[in-house]
Amino acid sequence: MKQVLGIIGSTRKMGNSELAVKMISRQIPEEHSLNLLRASDLNIEPCLGCYKCLSREGRCVQDDDMEVFLDALAKADGVILSVPVYFFGPTGIIKMIVDRICMIYPRFEQFIGKPCLIVIPLGIKGKDGYTSAALGSAAMTLGMDIVGEAQILAGGRGEILISEEHHETAKELGSLLFAPRQEVVRDGKRCSICGSQSFKFIEESVECLVCQNQGTLTVNNDEAAIDIGLTSSSELNTLGDRNHHLGFLMGKQKDYPKKREKIKEMSAEYKKDGVWIK
């Protein structure tokens, strides 16, 4: 039987994020069990930036719940990532987890290629800010394939339940999780590689904020269209790209001792600057 992992990014019990996961799970045609993780129930420490995990088979020097999270993720066949908008972005606990993702680099094979649905409850239409880009890149950095995404306009706790439209959305998303992979729709409004709607302009190109591939923006009859092609080695969720980044980080670590003495000497004179409040 397939295992679905619902990752809930809200502290609110039986809130819209939790209910969205349960509503979608009920609509998944394939037989499955639903495992749940409320991110805020986990003890997640900030990344120390030491990169020690890279040479410890991905084990962090800190003993917190990251292994609980990674173990649940590794066992899942599919994931529903349901995170509300808090001040134009996802809740902070999700970024705390993403900051620790170097831990998966030495064991990326365990995580790669899992289908993922992204669900974003929000209170005000259009006030989603950078949430989709943040969750899209989080899912891809975790090795997942995004197979569906939806916003759920529902402010009060549990409000998701009373809208027929949200039940329809749950049905649609549920049908997608284990369905044969569909090509991303090339409608000029989304990235044709990963489906994201978040871009930045760089010199003559447009870059997708999620998969980091580049393309062009054209305007025809006042209609703007973006066409992103597979241009970079930065498909975040491929083994090749992860290994490339891992190699880069290991190389940096190897080089650092050569500069350490010089940096130590130069930073000594900055040590006493400023007054620490705490």
Ligand SMILES: Cc1cc2nc3c(=O)[nH]c(=O)nc-3n(C[C@H](O)[C@H](O)[C@H](O)COP(=O)(O)O)c2cc1C
């Ligand atoms: C602190 C806080 C900040 C919020 N910021 C936004 C926001 O920037 N944009 C928005 O549309 N909704 C915002 N909301 C509304 C939530 O996204 C909305 O209520 C959502 O349904 C909560 O999901 P939950 O029930 O799973 O907690 C905010 C809610 C809280 C509590």
